[in-house]
Amino acid sequence: MNLFDSETRFEIFFEKRTVPVEKMEVGKNVLYVARFYDQAPLVVTRARDANGVGFWTSIPEGRQKLAEAIGELITNHIRESL
Numbered sequence: 565m566n567l568f569d570s571e572t573r574f575e576i577f578f579e580k581r582t583v584p585v586e587k588m589e590v591g592k593n594v595l596y597v598a599r600f601y602d603q604a605p606l607v608v609t610r611a612r613d614a615n616g617v618g619f620w621t622s623i624p625e626g627r628q629k630l631a632e633a634i635g636e637l638i639t640n641h642i643r644e645s646l
Contacts, residue, residue: 576637585638595623598634608635
């Protein structure tokens with residue numbers, strides 16, 4: 565299963581609100597942009613740590629906790645779409 569085979573635009577539900585998400589491909593990287601109504605957009609992508617374990621991270625760094633929460637919702641959406 566490839567987590568990145570999904571539609572380009574979709575919505576997730578986060579903290580009692582609908583958040584539009586857009587998938588973007590930049591070179592070999594897949595990015596997701598979550599657009600909030602009360603804060604700056606969040607760009608997330610999947611990365612791997614030194615042990616090869618995948619995790620969600622924000623670009624630029626600094627919003628890791630939010631990236632992990634939104635990333636998990638994106639993962640769930642993609643899995644449900646398969």
